[in-house]
Amino acid sequence: MLTFSTLTEFAAHVGKPLGESDYLTVTQEMVNQFADATGDHQWIHTDTARAARESPYRTTIAHGFLTLSLAPKLMETIYRVDSVKMGINYGTNKVRFTGAVPVGSRLRLSAVLQQVEPQPAGAGSTGLRVITDIAFQLEGVDKPACVAEWITLLFE
Secondary structure, eight states: OEEESSHHHHHTTTTSEEEEOOOEEOOHHHHHHHHHHHTOOOHHHHOHHHHHHHOTTSSOBOOHHHHHHTHHHHHTTTEEETTOOEEEEEEEEEEEOOSOOBTTOEEEEEEEEEEEEEOOOSTTOOEEEEEEEEEEEETTOSSOSEEEEEEEEEEO
């Protein structure tokens, strides 16, 4: 894990890789729970028997937004800024789901710090608006499954 003491030190890292997370196995249970939370029960995600028969992947696949929603969990294993008291997910500028994530796949996140700019904060606090280029990679597959510009707000 890459560790920075302050936001100033972190900001000096712009344009450089932050690193890669460990791999996480995408399970059918994760996919089913996401389907329940979102109401998206399309058979390509939840019907294992039908997917084995009819899907070109021969298994169920994760929702694209499930993949994207793993960014905070995986990012917290890539870097930290010791002085940060609070981080907020601010959204994305660009997202592309460039490949399927079959259930049982091992997925990791790679990140490059693209841009930082001052973010107004409360009294006595400083903040940054951070844009990070992220890519979700499947083990053994060259093309990423999802790419995005992820925006976070960090406050110390």
